[in-house]
Amino acid sequence: MEIKIPSKLTLNHLNLVAEVLRDKEPTTENKINFVADFCNVHRDEVARAQHSSLLELYYELTSLFNEVKVKEDVQQSITVKGQKYTFRDISNNHPASWWMTCQKELAKGIKSHQIMALCYIEENMQFNDFDEKHPRIILNPYIERYKVFENADLIAEYMPLQGFFLTKLKKYRKPFISLQRIRKHHPQQLKKLLKAT
Numbered sequence: 463m464e465i466k467i468p469s470k471l472t473l474n475h476l477n478l479v480a481e482v483l484r485d486k487e488p489t490t491e492n493k494i495n496f497v498a499d500f501c502n503v504h505r506d507e508v509a510r511a512q513h514s515s516l517l518e519l520y521y522e523l524t525s526l527f528n529e530v531k532v533k534e535d536v537q538q539s540i541t542v543k544g545q546k547y548t549f550r551d552i553s554n555n556h557p558a559s560w561w562m563t564c565q566k567e568l569a570k571g572i573k574s575h576q577i578m579a580l581c582y583i584e585e586n587m588q589f590n591d592f593d594e595k596h597p598r599i600i601l602n603p604y605i606e607r608y609k610v611f612e613n614a615d616l617i618a619e620y621m622p623l624q625g626f627f628l629t630k631l632k633k634y635r636k637p638f639i640s641l642q643r644i645r646k647h648h649p650q651q652l653k654k655l656l657k658a659t
Contacts, residue, residue: 463502463504463507465497465507465519465523466501467501467512467519467523467526468500468501468502468614471526471527471610471615471617472529472613472614472615472616472617473573473574473575473578473611473612473613473614473616473617474575474612474613475500475526476527476574476620477574477581477612478496478500479496479500479523479524479527480515480573480574481496482496482524483524487644488515490513492522493516493517494508494509494516495521496523497516497519497520497523497594499538500523501523501540522609527617530617530618530621531618532618532621532622533619533621533622534622534641535622536549536622536623537549537619539582540582540616540619542610542611542614542616543610543614544563545584545585545610546584546585547582547583547584547585547607548580548582548583548584548585549581549582550589551579552584556589557589557590558625559589559590560580560590562587563580563589563604563617564580567580574620574624575608575611575612575614576608577620577623577624578608578611578616578619578623579604579607579608579611580604581609581623582607582611583602584602584607587601589602589604590602590603590604592597627638
């Protein structure tokens with residue numbers, strides 16, 4: 463069986479590369495799993511290939527992203543499957559549910575399509591916007607958005623966003639983390655700070 467390289471690269475492919483390159487020297491099993499997932503074939507098919515062919519394909523797949531023309535700046539809007547999404551800067555203007563989701567994803571190990579789903583929201587909507595008649599119904603759930611982005615060809619748009627997202631998040635998390643530390647280790651100092659404001 464001939465293993466074909468996908469004609470379209472998606473954020474999911476980028477996630478697979480990031481995951482396999484986390485290990486300094488991935489095992490042969492890791493390489494087999496990576497090639498199988500990347501090319502959407504059964505692991506047994508890849509395991510039957512000659513080791514030299516496996517290595518050649520593995521290195522070719524991990525180098526595919528070197529040829530991607532990256533956008534210089536964060537895109538203000540993107541369109542996926544006919545839906546327009548607008549970029550939302552990271553700030554404390556996001557609803558609390560945005561920060562809660564972000565913290566959960568970071569704790570698990572956030573992936574590219576999840577970052578995109580946090581930063582790009584459906585046009586004219588907010589993060590987890592709800593139906594005014596039925597406030598428990600979320601019109602644009604985060605999970606649905608990241609599923610759309612996972613298999614989208616957004617690598618060029620994601621690359622400038624990655625550094626921006628982590629830098630901005632660090633800036634806005636500092637005061638929040640400081641308050642958590644004070645609350646835990648110096649509760650009396652927190653009471654003084656709150657009285658002073």
